[in-house]
Amino acid sequence: MPELRRVLAAALPGLPVPGVALAAPGSVADPAAGWDRLWEEMLIDITVIGLVFAAVAAWFMWRYRRRGRAEGDPPRLSTAAAVGWAVIPAFAFMADDFYLAAKGWELWKVYRTVPEGALEVRLDSAMWSWNYTYPNGAVTVNELRVPAGRPVLLRMTSRDVVHSHFIPDFRVKEDSMPGRITYLWFYPKEPGEHVVTCAEYCGLLHSRMAGKVIVMAPDAFEAWYRAAGQKAAAAAAASGEEA
Structure with missing residues (x-):
């Protein structure tokens, strides 16, 4: 088994494999801020390029405005000028696209690498609810409670359709x-509530498939986690006695 884990870790570096360290201890590279910065940079790039091309187009309109020249008699460009006006804009667009794509790929690798020590929760999606199961057996519906300051890993599957x-x-x-089992992780830093929604059409009540993430102070989460685990264990014991 250790050998198999090493092979899987080498072949699939972003995939969480039990028994394999996924990140340096104590380090959490939160990708959320990186996505925001990348989006802002894309907006800046698009705005700058758009303004430059708008200025060039406006100059062309003024420079080559009709001044008594007969229709169908446009100004002639040299071969070098024609090639330059075609290649330079294309190069500018492609260079910017490749630059942003490279930054996005680096950020994607961070997003797919789960930090060590993350709280792992199983998610069973179903029409139309989110069903979370914690390591101690506690189960919640449409409400994911997590501690602040600790990464959270969701291992997900679906009971019916794609969500x-x-x-x-x-x-x-x-x-x-x-x-299939898929996964995502996130890093809740401060207590608070956050909306969860389904972003894939999944049937008649898709728009009502919503929940929330409740980020709790570590001590408060520990108390809730212990009580929820005891309640789940008692329910399982009672169910076993009835059977």
Whole structure:
């Protein structure tokens, strides 16, 4: 088994594999802020390029405005000028696209690498609810309680159709599919509540498939986690006695 884990870790560096360290201890590279910066940079790039091309187009309109020249008699460009006006704009666009794509790929690798020590919760999606199961057996519906200051890993599947677990505040979204295990992780830093919604059309009540992430202070979460685990254990014991 250790050898198999090493092979899987080498072949799939972004995939969480039990028993394999996924990040340096104590380090959490939160991708949420990185997505925001990348989006802002894209807006700046698009704005600058748009203004430059608008200025060039306006200059062309003024420079080559009709001044008594007969229709159908446009000014002639040299071969070098024609090639330059075609190649330079294309190069500017492509260079910017490749630059942003490279930054996005680096950020994606961070997003797919789960930090060590993350709280792992199982998510079973179903029409039309989010069903969370904690390591101690506690189960919640449409309400994910997590501690502040600790990364959270969701291992997800679906009981029926494809759903997409989307937490806008943490900039994370991933499909959950029947017959497959997918995952996402996020880093809640401060106590508070955050909306969860389904971003993949999943039937008649898709728009009502919503929940929330409740980020709690570590001590408060520990108390809730212990009580919820005891309640789940008692319910399981009672169910076993009835059987």
